[in-house]
Amino acid sequence: MSASLPAEFLKSSPDFRSCPEPKFPEYAFIGRSNVGKSSLINMLTGRKSLAKTSGQPGKTQLINHFMIEKSWYLADLPGYGFAKVSKKMRGEFDKMIRSYCAHRENLINLFVLVDSRHEPQKNDIEFMKWLGENGLPFSIVLTKIDKLNPTKLRSNRSAYEKQLLNHWEELPKMFISSATGKVGREELISFIHHWNQELADHFPSAR
Ligand code: GTP
Ligand code: MG
DSSP: OOSOOOEEEEEEESSGGGSOOSOSOEEEEEEBTTSSHHHHHHHHHTOTTSSOOOSSTTOOOSEEEEEETTTEEEEEOOOBSOTTSOHHHHHHHHHHHHHHHHHOTTEEEEEEEEETTSOOOHHHHHHHHHHHHTTOOEEEEEEOGGGSOHHHHHHHHHHHHHHHHTTOSSOOOEEEOBTTTTBSHHHHHHHHHHHHHHTGGGOGGGO
């Protein structure tokens, strides 16, 4: 797999209605603010500053669409549960994200990013539960694994699985990633390519 993928920024949208035409399969990156969504998108595409990253949480406030390999969309979503914006704004973000997830017809999979260093957080689990209840396919990405040792990663991963098994009989697919260490790129891209191939008949424009 080459070091970079053809990728271009398309547009930023305040809601699902103004997103690009649903002509291509779409994969969205979602998760708490600062978890590393934008950094992961840059790592996957091999473009240093395709998606804007920041040490300051709350950088991404709109739905950002990128066209990848001229055949699929990648969406960078604002972080949910961002504490430093007003409660009203937080509610607006959550509403916007949920309505995007529920209505975006070409959405194939959501990658829910969680920081591998932390215990499962209530709003992450709640969000995943909501996805499950609404039949929305998702997988989990444990981010920033360069920040902890393999033993700790294993125990945090098990803690996550245990929590999830309280709600589901079957665990969602789990990936690990490090944007700095370029870990997880092959697995994530292969997963996306696999689905693109499976769904080729549904998206004639993508061929
Ligand atoms: P919002 O747009 O605010 O929701 O944040 P985000 O989830 O897009 O996070 P972003 O990619 O902007 O990264 C947040 C901070 O974490 C930045 O300072 C990144 O450099 C850092 N970061 C992201 N991914 C990694 C990683 O894999 N390893 C390390 N060590 N730092 C990372
Ligand atoms: Mg971001």
